[in-house]
Amino acid sequence: MTADQLLTLVVAVLGGALRVGAPFLFVSLGECLTEKSGRINLGLEGVLVLSAMAAFGGAYASGSPWIGVAAGMLAGGLLASLHGVLCSLPRVNDVATGIALMLLGTGLAFDLGKPLIQPQAPQLPALALGGWSASPAVQAALQLNPLLPLGVLLALALGWLLRATRIGLLVRMAGDSADATRALGYSVAGLRIGATTAGGMVAGLGGACLTLFYPGSWNEGISSGQGLIAVALVIFARWSPLRCVGAALLFGGAGALGPALQSVGIGWGYHLFNVVPYLLTLAILVASCRPGRLAAGSPGELSAR
Template identity: 75%
Template sequence: MTPDMWISLAAGIGGGALRVGVPFLFVSLGECLTEKSGRINLGLEGVLVLAAMASFGGAYLTGNAWLGVLAGAVAGGLLAALHGLLCSLPRVNDVATGIALMLLGTGLAFYLGKPLMQPQAPQIPAIELGNWSDSPAVRAALQINALLPVGLLIAVALWWAFGRTRYGLLVRLTGDSSHAARALGYSVGGIRLIATSVGGMIAGLGGASLTLFYPGSWNEGISSGQGLIAVALVIFARWSPLRCIGAAALFGGAGAIGPALQSVGVSWGYHLFNTVPYVLTLLILVLTCKPGAVAVGSPGELSNTR
C-alpha cells in the first residue's frame, strides 16, 4: 500500500475507535453503574435496541435529533427500571430476569419499529477533527459523534461520584455488602433500582448514537450484540468508569478494522475482520473469568448467588 493508503487506514481505524466505540462507551458506563450497586443487567441488549428505535422514532416524529436522544434515554431508563423492580422481588434471579428483559426489549423494538425502516430521521451533528487533511477519506473518517464528549463527561462524573460523593459511596457500599447498607438504615432495593434505572438511561444514549449518527438508520440488526459485549467490557475495565473509555475505544477500533480495510481497497477477509470484537470478547472472558476466583475490583455482591 502507498503512504496515503496507510494514512487513510490509520485514520479509519482511529476514527472508528472514536465513532464505533461510542455505543460501547455508553452501554459499558450504564452497566458499570448498575453492577457497582450489586446488580447485573444482561438485558442491556434489549435496552440498547429499544432505545435505538425510540431515538429514531422520536427524531423522525419531532424533526429534532436531540429530542430523539432524550426519547432513547427515557426508553432505556424505563426498561431498566422494570428490570430493577422485578429483581427486587423475592426469589427473582438477576440473570434470568435480564435475559427475559432482553427478549422483551428487542421484541418491542422490532414490533414498534417496523414503520421506521424506510423513513430518514434528523441526525446528530458531527464534530470535524479532520480538517487538517486534504484527503476526503481522512476527513470523513474523523467525523466524531457529538455525543462522545457527553460520554467522556459521564465517565469522569461517575469516577468522581464513586470516590468523592455520599451517593456514590452508598452505591459502592450496597454493591459490596447489602447487609452493611441495611444495618446503616439504607434501602438496598431503592438504591439498586435508582442505579439500574440511571444505568439504563446512560445505555439508552448508546442506542441513540446508533440510529442518529452511525450507522444512522433503524433496522432490526442495528445492535449486533453490543449490549452483551458491554458486560465483558465492564469486567475488562475492572468496574472503573475511566477504564471503560479505553475499553470502548479498543472495541471500537476492533470493529472499525474491516470497514477501514475496505475503504483502502482491501476486500479480502473483510467479513473475517468483522468478527474481531466478538473474538476479543471471548478472549477477555477466558482470561479474566477464572473458576473459583473473583475478578479484581468486582463488587462483593456480584459474587453471591442470588
C-alpha cells in the same frame, strides 16, 4: 502498502474506533453503574435496541435529533427500571430476569419500529475534526459523534461520583455488602433500582448513537449484540468508568478494522475481520472468569453469587 495508504488506514481505524466505540462507551458506563450497586443487567441488549428505536422514532416525529436522544434515554431508563423493580422481589434471579427483559425490549422495538424502517430521521450534527487535512478520506474519518465528548465527561463525572460523594459511597456499599447497607438503615433495593434506572438512561444514549449518527438508520439488526458485549467490556475495564473509555475505543477499533482495510483496497478477509469484537469478548471472558478466582475490582455482592 504505500505511506499514504498506511496513513489513511491508521486514521480510518482511529476514526472508526471513535464512531463505533461511542455506543459501547455509553452502554458500558450504564452497566458499570448498575453492577457497582450489586446488580447485573443482561437485558442491556433489549435496552439498547429499544432506546435506538425510540430515539429514531422521537427524532422522526419531532424533527429534532435532540428530542430523539431524550426519547432514547427515557425508553432505556423505563426498561431498566422494570428490571430493577423485578429483581428486588423475593427469589427473583438477576440473570434470568435480564434475559427476559432482553427479549421483551427487542420484541417491543421490532414490533413498534416496523413503520420506521423506511423513513429517514434527522441526524445529529457531526463534529468535523479533519479540517487540518486536504484528504477527503481523513476528513470523512474524523466526522465525530457529538455525543462522544459527553460520554467522556460522563465517565469522568461517574468516576468522581462513585469515589468522592455520599451517594456514590452508598451505591458501592450496596454492591459490596447488602448486609452492611441494611445495618446502616439504607434500602438496598432502592439504591439498586435507582442505579439500574440511571444505568439504563445512560445506555439509552448508546441507542441514540446507533440510529441518529452511525449507522444512522433503524433496522432490526442495528445493535449486533453490543449490549451483551458491554457486559464483558465492564469486566475488562475492572468496573472503572474511566477504563471503560479505553475499553470502548479498543472494541470500537476492533469493529472498525474490516471497513478500514477495505478503504485502502484490502478486501480479503473482510467478513473475518468483522468477527474480531466477538473473539475479543470471548477471550476476555475466558481470561477473566476462571473458577475460584475473583476478577479484580468486582463488587462483593456479584462475587458472592
